[in-house]
Amino acid sequence: MLALTAGVCSSQEIQLTARPEYYIAIGIPDSVNSDSVFIRYILAGEELGGWVQPRAGVSSYIIDTTREGQSASRIKAVLYAPGCAIQTFDIPLSNSNNPQYSFVCLSLTNVWITGKLKQSDRMAGREVKLQARYIARWAQAFLGMDAHIPLTIPIGDAAYLSADSSFRLSVPDLARDPLAGDRPGELQIWAKDKATGDDVAELTPKLAQTIGTRTGGLNIRREYPPDTVFVPCAVNGPPVLLNREGFSIREFGDPCDH
Numbered sequence: 369m370l371a372l373t374a375g376v377c378s379s380q381e382i383q384l385t386a387r388p389e390y391y392i393a394i395g396i397p398d399s400v401n402s403d404s405v406f407i408r409y410i411l412a413g414e415e416l417g418g419w420v421q422p423r424a425g426v427s428s429y430i431i432d433t434t435r436e437g438q439s440a441s442r443i444k445a446v447l448y449a450p451g452c453a454i455q456t457f458d459i460p461l462s463n464s465n466n467p468q469y470s471f472v473c474l475s476l477t478n479v480w481i482t483g484k485l486k487q488s489d490r491m492a493g494r495e496v497k498l499q500a501r502y503i504a505r506w507a508q509a510f511l512g513m514d515a516h517i518p519l520t521i522p523i524g525d526a527a528y529l530s531a532d533s534s535f536r537l538s539v540p541d542l543a544r545d546p547l548a549g550d551r552p553g554e555l556q557i558w559a560k561d562k563a564t565g566d567d568v569a570e571l572t573p574k575l576a577q578t579i580g581t582r583t584g585g586l587n588i589r590r591e592y593p594p595d596t597v598f599v600p601c602a603v604n605g606p607p608v609l610l611n612r613e614g615f616s617i618r619e620f621g622d623p624c625d626h
Contacts (some may be wrong), residue, residue, distance in 0.1 A: 372428050388432040392459065394420075395470040406521050409445035410434040410511045411435060412461075413569045417511065426591045438461045444511050446504065446522050447471055452542075454547045456510060476545055478524070478538045481557070481586070483571070483596040485533040489588045490526075490570050496559040498571070500524040501528070503585060506551035534595075543590040554585035559600055563582035569600035572624060584624070599624060 396402045403424040410417025411433060417570050433440045439461045447455045452473035459467055500523050507519035526537035539555060542548040557571040572584040574597040578587075579587055584601065586592070601624035 377434075388434055389432055389462070390434045390463065391432055391466050392429050392443055393428050393430050393459070393466070393468045394445075394447070395468060396426060397471065397473060398427075398471050398472065402429075402453065404450050406448040407431075407441055408507075408519060408521075410510070410513065411440035411442065412442040414512070416517070417513065418441050421596050423519055433461050433466075446507050446511065446519060446521075448523070449473060449577070450523070452476060453545045454504070454521075454542075456457075456547065458510075474546075477541045479541045479543075479589075479591055481537045481539060481592045482594050482597070483535055483537075483557075483598045484531065485571070485572075485598055485600060486574065487599050488529075488533050490602050491559060491607065494568055495562040496529065496568050497562050498527040498535055498537055499560055500537060501556045501558060501559050502540075502542060502548065503549065503556060504551075505553050506547075527604075541590065543587045548588060551568075553588055554581045555588065556585040557598070569602050571598040573597070574599050 382601065386430060390488040394407065396405060396576075401424070402403045403422045403426075405422050405428065407420035407422075408417065409431060409448070413435065420431065431435050431443070433443055441462075442458065442460050442461055445456065449471070452471075453476045455471065455474075459469065459471055459534070461467070485604070502521045502523045504521060507513075508515050508517065511519070513519075523542075524537060524567070527537040529535050537557065542555070559568045559571060560566065561568050570584055573586060579596065581587060
């Protein structure tokens with residue numbers, strides 16, 4: 369079995385190596401591309417936890433569960449792969465047991481988001497590709513992480529703008545996902561620099577009161593209205609102006625003010 373071992377550190381540098389003394393093995397089925405798997409985990413006693421850097425051609429990921437020469441008492445994780453429903457596990461650990469967990473892909477269909485950009489000049493003429501993200505706001509409580517550190521999962525295929533600034537983006541039907549469907553969360557669409565992959569702008573629905581969230585994302589829905597108008601909100605926008613009382617001066621109706 370070809371496996372990768374993940375060290376427990378913030379950078380999560382993963383390398384081909386011998387198995388640690390204490391670990392958990394996460395098996396990846398043949399039907400799932402191992403380089404598309406998302407695994408975010410936390411060991412008991414940690415504040416931030418770690419994540420697995422995916423690699424191609426891997427049938428199993430080994431996560432080192434050693435803490436100060438002993439096995440951690442528990443591990444929690446959130447797992448995702450394209451075309452599959454989101455999974456979680458909460459597994460007790462001990463010095464006498466190195467458990468195995470099999471990722472079983474529960475098929476999940478896709479839905480389409482079609483839209484058109486307004487004020488695309490905010491992206492300063494950069495060539496971009498569009499990528500959706502699922503913000504799993506329920507996952508902080510499950511993992512036991514700080515509520516100000518949301519779990520972000522890249523989802524769906526990349527899309528590109530047409531000549532008239534319209535796009536068609538395929539994303540998982542999270543409304544039918546057993547975990548995501550009825551829990552707090554949202555979709556975000558980001559424009560990323562085509563060459564560098566850097567975030568350029570978040571695409572915020574102009575009529576946010578119908579399908580949008582207070583933070584500029586999209587509600588989890590089984591379908592989205594066609595040709596939704598989006599406004600790109602720059603990552604590094606202009607500084608916020610304050611009045612004499614210290615409140616921000618915002619442009620009325622600007623969807624980027626959230």
